[in-house]
Amino acid sequence: MKKEEQNDARNPIEGLLRMDRMPHIWCPGCGIGTVVTSFAEAVKKNNEDLNKLTVVSGIGCTGRVAGYVKLDSFHTTHGRAIPFATGLKLANPDIKVVVFSGDGDLAGIGGNHLIHAARRNMDILVICVNNFNYAMTGGQVAATTPKGANASTAPYGNFENAFSLPYLVDAAGATYVARWTCLHLRRVTKSIQEALNHRGFSFIEVITPCVTLYARRNRLGDGLNLLKYYYDNSEIQHGADTKTLDIDYQGKLIVGKFIDKEKPTFLDAMDTHLNEVIGDDYQLYGRLNDD
Amino acid sequence: MKKVKADPKGVLTGSHYMDGDFALAEGGLAAGCRFFGGYPITPSTETAERFSERIPMVGGVFIQMEDELASIISMIGAVWGGKKAMTVTSGPGFSLMMENIGLAAITETPLVIANVQRGGPSTGLPTLPGQQDMMQARWGSHGDYNIIALSPDSPQECFDLTIKAFNLSEIYRVPVFIMTDECIGHMHEKVVIPPAEEIEVVERKWYTGPKDKYLPFKLDKDGIPFMVKAGDGYRFHITGLTHDERGYPLLNSKAQDIKVRHIVDKINDNADKIIILEEEDIDGADIVVISYGITSRVAFRAVQTARKAGIKVGTIRLITVWPFPEKLINKLAKKVKAFVFPEINYGQMVREVERSSAGQTKVFPVHHCGGGVHNPDDIFKVIKEAAK
Ligand SMILES: Cc1ncc(C[n+]2csc(CCOP(=O)(O)OP(=O)(O)O)c2C)c(N)n1
Ligand code: SF4
Ligand SMILES: [Mg+2]
Numbered sequence: 198m199k200k201e202e203q204n205d206a207r208n209p210i211e212g213l214l215r216m217d218r219m220p221h222i223w224c225p226g227c228g229i230g231t232v233v234t235s236f237a238e239a240v241k242k243n244n245e246d247l248n249k250l251t252v253v254s255g256i257g258c259t260g261r262v263a264g265y266v267k268l269d270s271f272h273t274t275h276g277r278a279i280p281f282a283t284g285l286k287l288a289n290p291d292i293k294v295v296v297f298s299g300d301g302d303l304a305g306i307g308g309n310h311l312i313h314a315a316r317r318n319m320d321i322l323v324i325c326v327n328n329f330n331y332a333m334t335g336g337q338v339a340a341t342t343p344k345g346a347n348a349s350t351a352p353y354g355n356f357e358n359a360f361s362l363p364y365l366v367d368a369a370g371a372t373y374v375a376r377w378t379c380l381h382l383r384r385v386t387k388s389i390q391e392a393l394n395h396r397g398f399s400f401i402e403v404i405t406p407c408v409t410l411y412a413r414r415n416r417l418g419d420g421l422n423l424l425k426y427y428y429d430n431s432e433i434q435h436g437a438d439t440k441t442l443d444i445d446y447q448g449k450l451i452v453g454k455f456i457d458k459e460k461p462t463f464l465d466a467m468d469t470h471l472n473e474v475i476g477d478d479y480q481l482y483g484r485l486n487d488d
Numbered sequence: 489m490k491k492v493k494a495d496p497k498g499v500l501t502g503s504h505y506m507d508g509d510f511a512l513a514e515g516g517l518a519a520g521c522r523f524f525g526g527y528p529i530t531p532s533t534e535t536a537e538r539f540s541e542r543i544p545m546v547g548g549v550f551i552q553m554e555d556e557l558a559s560i561i562s563m564i565g566a567v568w569g570g571k572k573a574m575t576v577t578s579g580p581g582f583s584l585m586m587e588n589i590g591l592a593a594i595t596e597t598p599l600v601i602a603n604v605q606r607g608g609p610s611t612g613l614p615t616l617p618g619q620q621d622m623m624q625a626r627w628g629s630h631g632d633y634n635i636i637a638l639s640p641d642s643p644q645e646c647f648d649l650t651i652k653a654f655n656l657s658e659i660y661r662v663p664v665f666i667m668t669d670e671c672i673g674h675m676h677e678k679v680v681i682p683p684a685e686e687i688e689v690v691e692r693k694w695y696t697g698p699k700d701k702y703l704p705f706k707l708d709k710d711g712i713p714f715m716v717k718a719g720d721g722y723r724f725h726i727t728g729l730t731h732d733e734r735g736y737p738l739l740n741s742k743a744q745d746i747k748v749r750h751i752v753d754k755i756n757d758n759a760d761k762i763i764i765l766e767e768e769d770i771d772g773a774d775i776v777v778i779s780y781g782i783t784s785r786v787a788f789r790a791v792q793t794a795r796k797a798g799i800k801v802g803t804i805r806l807i808t809v810w811p812f813p814e815k816l817i818n819k820l821a822k823k824v825k826a827f828v829f830p831e832i833n834y835g836q837m838v839r840e841v842e843r844s845s846a847g848q849t850k851v852f853p854v855h856h857c858g859g860g861v862h863n864p865d866d867i868f869k870v871i872k873e874a875a876k
Binding site: 248249251269271277285467475480482 | 497522523525544545546547548549551553554555557558559561562563564565566567568569570571573587588591717718719720721722723724725726727728729736737
């Protein structure tokens with residue numbers, strides 16, 4: 198075997214990673230890396246043009262993904278990955294833009310951007326690693342922490358209601374919505390493959406273990422115990438009504454692809470509408486590259 | 489630096505009667521701005537409205553974002569996607585933009601923000617003028633960084649300085665602010681827009697070397713790194729963390745020292761080239777009145793009155809407000825009896841005059857806390873007192 202092939206055989210996703218930045222910062226048993234692996238597999242299987250694929254992250258453990266993928270990649274500010282991605286996509290409709298970030302980043306501080314990008318059917322893919330807490334800052338309560346779970350800023354247990362992310366983005370207008378756990382590696386890969394080819398706002402929630410903080414504080418055991426919880430409690434229900442997807446503490450996890458529909462994207466709608474109203478004077482923008 | 493002629497598509501050549509807010513939009517379009525991430529706020533909204541009306545015929549995107557946190561960072565995204573980008577706002581929106589102005593500073597992202605200032609703090613005086621965000625413009629985001637800020641005194645200058653702002657932002661890869669105010673923003677005057685071939689536009693400092701050799705933050709001979717855009721095969725990384733030449737995070741005090749000094753000094757070291765101002769009758773003056781923006785038009789009347797009263801008054805109108813012309817002020821401080829500095833705030837840029845004078849002369853602020861312009865008599869009274 199040639200050296201390159203050997204490398205390939207050792208780690209099929211090496212070509213997509215900045216090996217000069219390894220080792221990564223994630224804890225042993227953390228689920229984020231497996232989601233990156235699924236992403237890399239999906240990119241490879243789809244034969245995506247790596248020069249036309251970009252990753253944008255916010256801040257957090259998950260936010261570090263942008264720094265490890267060997268693509269045009271942007272590590273932005275806490276909560277602002279989606280509006281950054283919006284500007285990037287609109288400036289250069291030619292590229293595919295993937296937002297890779299955490300639940301706190303996307304649904305807490307960045308929640309407003311999340312629903313507005315979904316409403317606009319902005320043509321980006323959002324991969325949300327949901328570990329039920331703000332991990333990077335030490336395991337604080339998040340908008341996704343199930344009621345009853347303990348967190349460093351909910352030391353007596355969380356009493357707030359949690360967002361059901363698929364329901365939220367569905368209501369806001371997302372046109373591709375799926376949820377998996379990081380146990381469902383192949384399913385995650387397939388969803389990312391589909392979503393990369395989907396025109397419009399795609400959202401994939403991946404429930405992953407934060408072994409160091411969420412799991413330890415709640416005495417849920419190690420990574421393996423969490424995967425076992427996912428295995429025992431997740432139920433695949435494609436097309437399930439997104440109203441039914443609430444997650445109770447250590448309760449049932451309904452996973453699957455819930456939404457996959459066609460609707461004009463922001464740029465499609467802009468071009469169609471302005472062309473109709475303004476006529477010949479309108480400078481076709483979003484579809485310039487399809488001519 | 490590569491200068492080209494403006495793209496005629498964006499240039500509305502002719503003589504117009506328009507307000508400062510519209511002129512900001514026309515200046516942006518003429519400078520080649522093709523992305524506007526907006527959010528409405530009085531008294532700046534007309535700029536966004538104008539841009540949204542004009543851009544479909546020019547080729548580009550206007551998007552009204554969900555808030556100013558989004559509008560600023562959508563611009564940073566658009567710039568790394570290859571476009572020139574601008575937005576416009578006023579105090580409350582400017583405050584929301586601060587964190588990501590820091591991101592633009594550390595990632596050396598060129599962009600232009602116009603702040604049509606109103607009275608503050610908080611919601612303050614939405615429809616009335618202020619010059620109260622001048623220090624925020626320089627220091628509002630956390631950490632050490634630098635920016636450029638310009639202050640127009642007329643709708644014509646709103647147009648001219650917006651082009652200038654874009655050019656400076658590209659030359660130095662820095663956020664540039666146009667610090668105007670409600671009066672200038674809503675003032676209608678003649679604005680002459682020259683033919684496209686007479687408008688000089690600075691192109692982005694595109695990298696053209698071999699792809700695998702590209703280092704996003706390696707300084708070129710002029711001290712400014714080259715840029716690329718997403719989608720061209722460089723597969724580069726940009727982060728708001730302190731980083732090395734490769735753009736990779738490097739979290740130690742040595743890397744921090746290099747980074748901070750670079751983003752601050754690239755402006756300070758070029759201050760002489762960046763600073764534009766108008767001087768009048770400085771030689772032999774006893775009193776020098778310093779002002780900027782709308783206040784310079786009001787101060788003009790007070791200066792005329794003072795001259796009639798026999799006081800030897802010179803004037804400096806700051807067009808570039810940041811970087812501040814500290815060398816010039818320091819030199820003058822040795823010669824003049826006093827500086828008089830009216831501005832529509834409770835003492836902001838006047839601190840720079842005090843700092844630059846270093847105790848060599850007296851400095852008289854003329855405060856106005858916002859909501860209107862000075863009464864020229866109030867400025868005259870201070871000139872008279874300073875001349876005693
Ligand atoms: C404006 C701002 N506020 C707070 C922080 C601190 N902070 C960094 S990461 C983070 C939470 C990240 O949580 P999440 O997005 O769920 O990512 P995870 O670490 O769990 O993957 C917070 C609050 C920050 N960087 N910026
Ligand atoms: S703290 Fe939690 S989320 Fe962060 S790397 Fe460790 S296990 Fe993963
Ligand atoms: Mg999290």
